[in-house]
Amino acid sequence: MGYGTDNKCQLNDYKKIVMPLFAFVILHYNTLDDTIECIKSITDNVEYPNYHIIVVENGSKNNSGIALQQQYSDHPNTTVLINKQNLGFAKGNNVGYEFAKYQLKADFIALINNDTLIYQQDFITRIVSKYKKGKFHILGPDIISTVDNSHQNPRDENLDSLESVRKLVKHYQKMLVLNYLFLDVLFVKIKKKFIPGSKLPRSTTSYSKQFEEELHNVKLHGSALVFSPDYVKGYDGLYPETFMYSEESILYYILRRDNLTTVYDPEVKIFHKEDSATDSVFRNKIYKRRFYIKNFILSGKIFIQLMEKDQKNGRHE
DSSP states (O other): OHHHHHHHHHHHHHHHHHSOOEEEEEEEOSOHHHHHHHHHHHHHHOOOSSEEEEEEEEOOSSSHHHHHHHHTTTOTTEEEEEESSOOHHHHHHHHHHHIIIIISOOSEEEEEETTEEOOOTTHHHHHHHHHHHSOOSEEEEEEEETTTOOBOOSEEEOOOSHHHHHHHHHHHHHHHHHHHTTOHHHHHHHHHHHSTTOOOOOSEEEOSSOOOSOEESOBOOTTEEEEOHHHHHHOOSSOTTOSSSOHHHHHHHHHHHTTOOEEEEEEEEEEEOOSHHHHHHOOSHHHHHHHHHHHHHHHHHHHHHHHHHHHHTTOOO
């Protein structure tokens, strides 16, 4: 029996050497049960001998980061990192990304929300195989909402020019005033009723149907992004200047600017519960909308600065 066990251990060690290291980065904020369920969905289902889970505790107010450290202290393939303050989505994820890149020397790095679930045994194997068949920089899976069963990838890019970003920021500045007056929802209803066919500006939209074929160079949903060795070698994660929102649009802009490739693979699947961290902070829908509007305005201004700087330097897409 001992001989067989030793052989199995040696085989697993060999597989880890020859198979790419795949790192999951999970950004945690407040919602402990979601994060634990997310990790469990990986450890219970994903069959791959060389992966590591990195949880980034992003300044939670409920000491849930300490609970995560204690729970996974004896798990050799799970690391919990603690941020003393909330760094936001991009910088918070980048903490885990850089740990995966520089400390673990990971080949693939997946940034997944803590309210996502993976049930595919061959989730990683499919991604590695896809990369070997045709190189890409970022892969996006079929993201299925557990709220309404809609499919969130790929995204429809509305911010395709400097003018479109400026226009959307101005729109949200008006919406912020209406929100403080508790009139933003009423404004939307009136516009829809009295101006048939009118569409309020949006930063992005997703499609409800599933795209059953592989798509290239499309915008991907930020709840699940898989970065290949080609991206990892040249970039340290997401553009770090925003706190929350517009990360997908800025990433897509940079990808086009730098001639990088994306692929949407409908054969790779992940489930998304949506907005659990934000909902844990804002029970009132008015304040939740205000949080979104304020942060989108800030992110939009940062996006404008990036595009203007690139245009000045002749580096825009």
